[in-house]
Amino acid sequence: MDIAFFKQALGIAFSGVPLTLLVTVVTLIIALPVGFFLTLVRMKRIPVIHQLIGIYLSFIRGTPVIIQIFVLYNSIPLLIAGVAKGKFDVYAIHPIWYAFVIFSFGMAAIVAEIVRGALQTVDKGQLEAAYSVGLTVPQAYRRIILPQMLTAALPNLCTATVNLVKATSLGYAIALPEITLRTKVAANAGYHYVEAYTAIFIVYLLICLLIEYAFHKTEQRVRRYQGGIAC
C-alpha cells in the first residue's frame, strides 16, 4: 500500500465531490416535481397517458442504470443532431448535461413510485376535511396532504438519494469527471488501484452517511405532529 499515493488519491477523490453533489442536487430538483406530477397524472387514469407512464416506469424499474446511461447517451445526440441539422456540434456538449438528463430520467420514475406509496398512507378523510372548510384542490394538497405524505416518503427518498449518489459513479461511462473517474485516471499512471478504490470508497461512504443524517434530522422535524410515534 502506497500511503503517499493514497493521501493524494483521497485529495483527488474529494475534488470530484462538488460535481457529484451538483449532479445529485440538480437531478433531485428536476425529478421531485416531475415524479410528483407523474403520479398525480397517473391517478387520474387518463387513457393512453396512463399506459405511457406505466411503460416508462417499468422501463426504468426493469433495466440497469448503466444500460439506461448507454441508451440515452447514444440516442440523445442523434435526436439533437436530427433537430439541429448541423447548426451546432452535438459532440461539444459537456457530459454533465447528459448526466442531468439521464439521472433525472431514472430518478423521476423512482420518485413517482415513492409518491404513489406515500399518498396512499394519507387518509382520504384529510382531503375531504380540507375541502369541507373551503380549501381549493391545490391548497388542500399543499397545506394538508403534502406535509403528511412527506413523513411516509422521507425514508424511501433517503434511500433513493443515496442510491442516486452512488449511481453517479457510473458517470465515468460518459466521461463525467466526478469522484470515480478522476481518481481512476490518477491511479492508471502507477497501477495504484487498491489505494484509489479505497479512497473512492471512503469518500462515497462519508457523503452517504451525511445524507442519511440530514434525512434523519428532517424526518424527526416533520414527524413532530405524530407525537408518541417513534421514528
Next chain:
Amino acid sequence: MLTVTNVHKAFGDNKILQGVDLAINKGDVVVILGPSGSGKTTLLRCLNFLEQADQGTATFSDLQVDLAKATRKEIYAVRQKTAFVFQNYNLFANKTALDNVTEGLITGRKWAKEAARQKAREALAKVGLNGKEDLYPSQLSGGQQQRVGIARALVLEPDIILFDEPTSALDPELVGEVLEVMKTIAQEGTTMLVVTHEMSFAKEVANHVIFMDGGRVVEQGDADAIFLRPKEERTKQFLRRVLPQEYNYQI
C-alpha cells in the same frame, strides 16, 4: 334556508338515494334517523359534494345548484356556506388544534392571521378546550378531537353545519361531552342537519326529525310526533328497536 329536492345517488347498481326532498329553515336543528344503509350519510355527503349525486338540486339561501352537474365554482361556493363535522373527526393530523380551526379562515377565507387566531381561540373556548390550542390531534382524546372538529366548523360561521354521526366513533363515556357542545350551539341558533343514532339528542334538541329508510324519507315531523305518534309501520318498528324500554309504552 336550505331546500333539497329529488336527490338520487347510486353506487353501481346499488341505489342509495331514491328521491329525497327536505327543507330546513334558519335556526332549525334537523335530525335524520334511520337504519344503516338508508342513505343518511350519503345524503349529507352529496350536499357538500363529497359525493356527486346522480340527480337533484339544492338551494342554499340564494344559491341554487344542480347536485349532479355543479361547476367547480359552484361547489366551492356551497362549501363556503356550509361546514361538515365528520364521524371520525378528520382533524388535520399535521396541525395543532388551533391551526385546525384557523385553516379554513386563513387559507379558505383569506382572513388576517391574528384575527383568525383570536376567533379560533374563542371557538375552542366555547367547546371547552382552553389550554389545548397547541396540542396535535394525536395528543387529544376522541371527544376532544370531535370538539375541535365542531369548533373548526363553527368558526366559519356557515349557514348550516352538517353533522355526520358525530358521536358514533366515540367511547360511550365521551359521547356526552360532544352532545353537550352540540346542544349549546343549537340553542344559540346554529342551523344544523344532524345524522345520528343518539335518540336522546334527537328528542331533546331537534325541532324536526326525519326518518329515512331505503333511500327515501319515510316520515318526518317534530320530535314528539315521530317518537310518540309515529304513523308508518317502518318507523314504529325502527323505534321499538332503538328506543330504551321506558318509552315503549307510549308507542
